[in-house]
Amino acid sequence: MTLQSADEGFARTLAGLLPEGTIGPAEPRYLEEPRGRAVTPGALLARPRSVDEVAAIVRASAAARVGIVPWGGGTGLVLGQVVPDGPAPLILSLERMAAPRGIWPEERLMAVEAGMVLADVQAAAEGAGLLFPLSLASEGTARIGGNLATNAGGTAVLRYGNARALCLGVEAVLADGSVFHGLKRLRKDNTGYDLTDLLIGSEGTLGILTAATLRLYPRPAALATAMLAVPGPEAALSLLALAEAATGGAVSTFELIHRQGLLFLDEVMPEVRQPFAERPEWSVLVEIGLAPGQDPQAVLGAIYEAADDRGLVGDAVLAASEGQRQDLWNLRERIPDANRKIGAICSHDISLPLGEIADFVPRAGEAVAAFGPFRINCFGHLGDGNLHYNIFPPKGEKRDAYLPQAEGITRAIHDLVHDHGGSVSAEHGIGRLKVGDLERYGDPAKLAAMRAIKAALDPAGILNPGAVLRA
Amino acid sequence: MTLQSADEGFARTLAGLLPEGTIGPAEPRYLEEPRGRAVTPGALLARPRSVDEVAAIVRASAAARVGIVPWGGGTGLVLGQVVPDGPAPLILSLERMAAPRGIWPEERLMAVEAGMVLADVQAAAEGAGLLFPLSLASEGTARIGGNLATNAGGTAVLRYGNARALCLGVEAVLADGSVFHGLKRLRKDNTGYDLTDLLIGSEGTLGILTAATLRLYPRPAALATAMLAVPGPEAALSLLALAEAATGGAVSTFELIHRQGLLFLDEVMPEVRQPFAERPEWSVLVEIGLAPGQDPQAVLGAIYEAADDRGLVGDAVLAASEGQRQDLWNLRERIPDANRKIGAICSHDISLPLGEIADFVPRAGEAVAAFGPFRINCFGHLGDGNLHYNIFPPKGEKRDAYLPQAEGITRAIHDLVHDHGGSVSAEHGIGRLKVGDLERYGDPAKLAAMRAIKAALDPAGILNPGAVLRA
Numbered sequence: 001m002t003l004q005s006a007d008e009g010f011a012r013t014l015a016g017l018l019p020e021g022t023i024g025p026a027e028p029r030y031l032e033e034p035r036g037r038a039v040t041p042g043a044l045l046a047r048p049r050s051v052d053e054v055a056a057i058v059r060a061s062a063a064a065r066v067g068i069v070p071w072g073g074g075t076g077l078v079l080g081q082v083v084p085d086g087p088a089p090l091i092l093s094l095e096r097m098a099a100p101r102g103i104w105p106e107e108r109l110m111a112v113e114a115g116m117v118l119a120d121v122q123a124a125a126e127g128a129g130l131l132f133p134l135s136l137a138s139e140g141t142a143r144i145g146g147n148l149a150t151n152a153g154g155t156a157v158l159r160y161g162n163a164r165a166l167c168l169g170v171e172a173v174l175a176d177g178s179v180f181h182g183l184k185r186l187r188k189d190n191t192g193y194d195l196t197d198l199l200i201g202s203e204g205t206l207g208i209l210t211a212a213t214l215r216l217y218p219r220p221a222a223l224a225t226a227m228l229a230v231p232g233p234e235a236a237l238s239l240l241a242l243a244e245a246a247t248g249g250a251v252s253t254f255e256l257i258h259r260q261g262l263l264f265l266d267e268v269m270p271e272v273r274q275p276f277a278e279r280p281e282w283s284v285l286v287e288i289g290l291a292p293g294q295d296p297q298a299v300l301g302a303i304y305e306a307a308d309d310r311g312l313v314g315d316a317v318l319a320a321s322e323g324q325r326q327d328l329w330n331l332r333e334r335i336p337d338a339n340r341k342i343g344a345i346c347s348h349d350i351s352l353p354l355g356e357i358a359d360f361v362p363r364a365g366e367a368v369a370a371f372g373p374f375r376i377n378c379f380g381h382l383g384d385g386n387l388h389y390n391i392f393p394p395k396g397e398k399r400d401a402y403l404p405q406a407e408g409i410t411r412a413i414h415d416l417v418h419d420h421g422g423s424v425s426a427e428h429g430i431g432r433l434k435v436g437d438l439e440r441y442g443d444p445a446k447l448a449a450m451r452a453i454k455a456a457l458d459p460a461g462i463l464n465p466g467a468v469l470r471a
Numbered sequence: 472m473t474l475q476s477a478d479e480g481f482a483r484t485l486a487g488l489l490p491e492g493t494i495g496p497a498e499p500r501y502l503e504e505p506r507g508r509a510v511t512p513g514a515l516l517a518r519p520r521s522v523d524e525v526a527a528i529v530r531a532s533a534a535a536r537v538g539i540v541p542w543g544g545g546t547g548l549v550l551g552q553v554v555p556d557g558p559a560p561l562i563l564s565l566e567r568m569a570a571p572r573g574i575w576p577e578e579r580l581m582a583v584e585a586g587m588v589l590a591d592v593q594a595a596a597e598g599a600g601l602l603f604p605l606s607l608a609s610e611g612t613a614r615i616g617g618n619l620a621t622n623a624g625g626t627a628v629l630r631y632g633n634a635r636a637l638c639l640g641v642e643a644v645l646a647d648g649s650v651f652h653g654l655k656r657l658r659k660d661n662t663g664y665d666l667t668d669l670l671i672g673s674e675g676t677l678g679i680l681t682a683a684t685l686r687l688y689p690r691p692a693a694l695a696t697a698m699l700a701v702p703g704p705e706a707a708l709s710l711l712a713l714a715e716a717a718t719g720g721a722v723s724t725f726e727l728i729h730r731q732g733l734l735f736l737d738e739v740m741p742e743v744r745q746p747f748a749e750r751p752e753w754s755v756l757v758e759i760g761l762a763p764g765q766d767p768q769a770v771l772g773a774i775y776e777a778a779d780d781r782g783l784v785g786d787a788v789l790a791a792s793e794g795q796r797q798d799l800w801n802l803r804e805r806i807p808d809a810n811r812k813i814g815a816i817c818s819h820d821i822s823l824p825l826g827e828i829a830d831f832v833p834r835a836g837e838a839v840a841a842f843g844p845f846r847i848n849c850f851g852h853l854g855d856g857n858l859h860y861n862i863f864p865p866k867g868e869k870r871d872a873y874l875p876q877a878e879g880i881t882r883a884i885h886d887l888v889h890d891h892g893g894s895v896s897a898e899h900g901i902g903r904l905k906v907g908d909l910e911r912y913g914d915p916a917k918l919a920a921m922r923a924i925k926a927a928l929d930p931a932g933i934l935n936p937g938a939v940l941r942a
Binding site: 424450 | 579580633649659662665669673692715721760763764823852855892897905908909914916918919921923926
């Protein structure tokens with residue numbers, strides 16, 4: 001079934017169904033994605049204000065066979081929000097559905113519309129004395145509906161889980177325009193298939209999320225934060241196990257940093273303060289959320305001593321103030337900026353079983369070396385097994401000359417990840433960028449089931465066509 | 472498409488495909504369910520030893536259009552494991568697939584076959600110095616595949632989540648005999664739809680779980696356990712919020728107990744030790760898993776004082792030894808036994824938004840009173856919003872005379888639950904017992920999506936036919 005373009009006739013049809021100002025041409029910012037890798041040549045834009053308006057739009061699109069791209073903050077990194085070819089789609093932005101629907105502090109829950117910016121969700125939780133733990137670099141722009149549609153990860157997954165784990169229920173418009181009223185405030189509900197978790201992470205291809213009920217958590221009484229040099233990834237993982245045992249599972253962040261990232265900072269962002277005069281080959285940023293009565297310095301000190309006894313750590317900086325803590329986080333958060341300034345040939349959002357990482361890292365290094373004397377920045381959310389494994393040109397050289405090798409390098413790295421039981425998309429999703437990777441590495445029975453589910457729930461293929469599964 | 476009986480010809484076909492002793496008639500224990508409410512009149516039994524054998528059985532059943540009932544420990548309470556009418560099914564027991572597949576203590580993961588008894592899974596985790604937190608009354612008989620197929624709950628959901636939250640991936644045989652190899656050791660993996668969470672909780676109607684990767688947790692350094700009298704459910708929930716804040720979210724158990732349960736113990740189990748001479752109308756059993764260095768008595772004492780200041784507690788017993796802790800747990804765990812001795816007219820596994828419970832309880836009491844002077848035992852996992860709301864005859868009378876009223880009472884209670892945004896199956900599932908409830912109270916868009924998914928993944932309807940959705 002071929003889709004039709006969202007042409008002028010369709011625009012008039014939609015405009016006739018909806019309040020003035022809901023339908024119009026999409027400005028350029030709706031047509032681009034953050035890394036400039038692809039654009040939607042042109043599109044119609046809908047900015048509905050209610051779930052009923054979303055349903056009306058979907059019904060009209062289904063009748064006209066027009067593809068719909070659900071649009072959050074536009075921060076996705078795998079081209080889930082752009083349609084480079086095919087009939088012009090309708091971009092359906094949730095930006096005008098950005099209000100909280102309710103907050104229940106004693107239930108530690110809030111319900112929000114899908115267009116609420118993640119940072120605003122965090123702030124609303126904080127206003128009630130609670131924590132919404134989802135945290136990622138684009139939180140000032142990304143919207144919660146997009147975070148859920150892509151099952152976003154970030155820096156607190158280790159303790160609190162991915163976006164899916166933070167959501168108790170959703171409201172969504174399905175491909176026929178029906179509304180799934182699943183905005184429940186229930187922690188136990190075994191009445192049928194888990195449609196909520198199916199919609200979460202489906203990247204807008206099975207339904208359009210319009211609202212969600214989110215779990216909130218007690219704010220830690222104090223944060224204990226440290227940066228520790230470690231002999232390597234294996235020692236880092238032993239340190240993590242030790243810290244988890246010592247704190248009863250309260251480690252919220254455990255980020256791996258390779259020397260290459262520190263040297264990139266030296267090279268292009270020398271103003272970033274670094275704790276270690278000699279840049280260690282491997283280090284970790286650890287943060288632990290403490291219960292009332294626990295002393296951050298005492299907890300970190302005890303972990304350090306136990307780790308030191310086992311030879312798991314070298315130099316260490318334990319943040320003694322909020323300012324020192326911010327410095328350590330700043331170091332971690334500027335590494336991606338430094339990467340961008342250096343210019344990667346290719347980058348990889350991979351995950352591995354924790355026990356495979358120590359073996360994977362040197363093998364991947366060898367695989368990359370076979371292509372040339374590239375610089376590798378391997379960093380990321382080690383506690384989740386999620387590494388960002390990015391390849392850069394030799395020092396002093398530009399990436400452009402090496403771009404033809406990118407595909408081969410990526411294939412070699414992804415093959416190795418697959419051999420180690422890992423994933424070629426840990427937290428960014430499939431979008432349109434990794435459809436081929438999913439076909440190559442995905443479990444065949446799972447792929448067949450996915451295609452059957454897509455055909456069953458969206459038989460005309462109007463929801464985010466070409467994302468996740470080939471149209 | 473009508474199903475066929477698992478007749479002698481089919482038995483011979485299967486026997487020809489599989490090692491001797493795999494196929495035979497089902498003994499009575501495979502045909503009954505624990506409350507004696509229904510039986511399967513007769514069935515063929517398959518006891519495969521490997522996923523390949525399961526796949527061969529499913530392929531043969533699909534070809535012959537014979538219904539398959541996946542069978543774990545047989546402890547389900549909603550008739551998911553019995554087929555009272557229709558063509559005789561094949562019962563596929565996973566009991567011979569009961570081995571661990573691997574344990575990775577530093578990853579805090581283990582992989583197990585679906586037929587492993589829950590208590591054995593717990594013991595294997597403990598052997599590695601870790602905790603598998605799923606815990607429920609039937610853990611000595613129930614098998615992990617059944618726990619996952621029904622998304623089991625239990626007494627530690629508050630901190631650790633339902634069975635679904637404890638599983639990172641599954642291996643499963645789908646309705647066409649293909650094998651979904653999803654036994655991953657990854658905490659982040661965004662490669663396509665969440666087939667794992669869809670299979671979990673689908674009660675064997677979308678696939679047969681053959682193995683699972685399970686999350687393990689650090690064992691708490693100490694347990695702080697107390698029983699506290701409270702003015703009512705609303706105060707209990709404020710006490711829970713206070714305890715969560717004071718411990719950084721470390722409350723694992725928060726069970727509500729009504730005086731009726733204590734009086735039932737007095738009536739039929741006077742040997743059970745009770746902490747309060749005067750039976751309080753409402754009380755709670757609280758357990759908190761502490762991190763190393765935290766003192767149970769100090770933590771409980773601080774919570775008690777803060778709660779006392781706000782008028783949230785009355786009498787209290789803080790367990791000062793493991794023996795005292797066991798006494799408190801014994802009290803809670805014998806209440807269902809006492810219920811059985813008294814004999815319920817009807818019972819309800821319901822959940823409610825926490826903030827609705829204080830309003831629901833008196834309204835439900837009034838609704839029941841309209842039917843007669845019944846005794847109500849309302850108890851359960853208050854921290855999860857999950858109440859077991861059971862109705863008993865007046866003292867000295869037998870249930871039998873009142874059974875004709877059961878349907879009306881259940882309808883009244885379920886209607887009220889639904890009005891309060893609750894669920895009519897919190898942790899037991901739908902099985903065949905609550906198919907009508909799901910049709911009555913389920914979201915229509917969700918039901919339509921469920922039917923479409925079932926038809927897409929099991930077009931011949933061979934997997935647990937008649938469970939969850941009408942065949």
